[in-house]
Amino acid sequence: MNEEARPPRERPAERSRRQPPRNRSEFQAQLDSGLSEFEAQLRDARKHFDDAQERINARTGRNLLFAILFGLILGLSMLASLIFVKQLFLLVALVLMGFVAVELAGALRYAGRDVPRVASVLGVLVVLPLSYFFPPVGQWWGITAAIAFVTLWRLVEGLSASHRVPRRDLLKDLGAGALIQLYVSMLGSFAVVLLSHEGGEWWVLTFLVIVVSTDVGAYATGLTFGRHPMAPRISPKKTWEGFAGAAAAAVIAGVLLAVLLLGQPWWVGVLLGLALVITATVGDLTESLIKRDLGIKDISSWLPGHGGFLDRLDSILPSAVVAYVLYLIFA
Template identity: 55%
Template sequence: MTNDPEVPTGTPEQARKHPGMTRAEFEAKVRERRDQFDRANDKITARSGRNLVSAVGIGLGLGLVMIFSLLFIKDIFVVFAVVLLAFTSFELATALRHAGRDIPRVPSVISTVVVVVVSFYFGAEWQWIATICGILLVVLWRLAELASPRHRASMRSVALDMSGGVFVQVYVTFLGSIAALLLRYDNGQWWVMSFLIIVVSVDVGAYATGLNFGKHPMAPTISPKKTWEGFAGSWIFGVAASVLLSLFLLDRPWWFGLILGTVLVFTATAGDLSESLLKRDLGIKDMSTWLPGHGGFLDRLDSILPSAAAAYVLFIVFAH
């Protein structure tokens, strides 16, 4: 009498695919496949500096929230934007503090929240007023801190601290609030969705082509992994996505897609390189480790912030 072979412990589907495989053999096969995947992922991470699995997972999560909110309830997107930008302001202020600048974080975050909300509900004029008030809040807060011995410094150092606080408000708060400003218009949600999809396409195109074909560094002293081949791929992906979105979502002619895509390729690339230069000056690799596979929030929004301003200008010129 022969003994029955052991049944694999995987799913029924796996058992049907491997009818004569023992449990030990099946587990060995699974380990082998996992090791192969890990080795491939490690190679990609070493070449690109990004954990692909984590990056894709977080990117999909953020993308689904963005699409759902823009399709159904604009106010949800505003809340989503407020949370992202508030964390980004806190993150950048913290990074600057590590570099020796005493940037007040609490007023920076408060200002960001107020400016984004005001931009969406009250429009461009109040956006400017709220931004100026936010800058004054950060500056006056830093001056008030001088009453505490722990925050006292030379006049030059305090001036640099205040300049850093203003930089956070202009770079993160003001540019980020432009997306909320665009969203308040009729059909503005389609423009916000389109420019975000185009920026993501630019990033994917640069990543894919740079990883596989990149040989000629674009700005080796700023971002060694960026290549001209990657830039060409970003333009192809970005313009292709822009033309399709212009025709089927924005109700614009195909040639507008060429303009929109090309402009956003340059703003997204400039934003990426600018943040890389900032991190190099600060002596850090990522703004934070809050988003595995991406680094920090600013590492994810660096291309989006200047692109929001460009998309808004093109909307005013061509569609409003």
């Protein structure tokens, strides 16, 4: 047979495409086995992750993953407002302090105190703008007016039969309403007054970062090395090892921010760190004491991993006062 009569030769690739795959059932079995093994590994990894999360949550008393996520969102919003348009921080503060007032009023009502929530929020919404635009006179007039407004609101409510209580309980209600304005409006207003000054936004940013650093340092060292409780009756999770870690983190952050952001000597950063770690710790213990006296675990359950807004701002509120005083001294 000559060359022209021979059929063309098939290439191996073409021949393999035309032939049915061999051992299809064996290949499918291997594929199913591989998928099953992969799913088992995923389930095992998820179980290890969940177990680790439960151990961490048991040590810290909160869902740490959600806490970190919300902390990042809150921190970035504050950071953006302070860097770009510092007046936006006033809006952020109004929203946060408004939620804190609602939370604290609700917790006090749960404990039996008849605190007007609407009046409490309105008091906050009046104090902060006055503190920013007319410092410092507007701050103190605003706080006085807010306390008087909440007191008058409760007295007017007491005229109705549904809100009428014995005089002793009425005095407790009035004291609880004033407590919200002193604890939330007054302490929060110092951050706003500091913001209103020339370059005050950088001092606000500095003290916020230092307070956050104390929180991170306390949790990291307390979770790893915590053995000796600091105040077991008030906050069983807080340890002296955690406080030491918080102090170290605060001093490091304070020195870096004082030199790089505020243009101050390094020793000013040391003072900032030491002062703020004390106020942050006192603020945290104060909120724990309030919850203990009210017989509740969290002020609210609005924020996953945090409990409530006050649980995130308890260290910031008293620290704002010290930050403002240090600004007046050094800046």
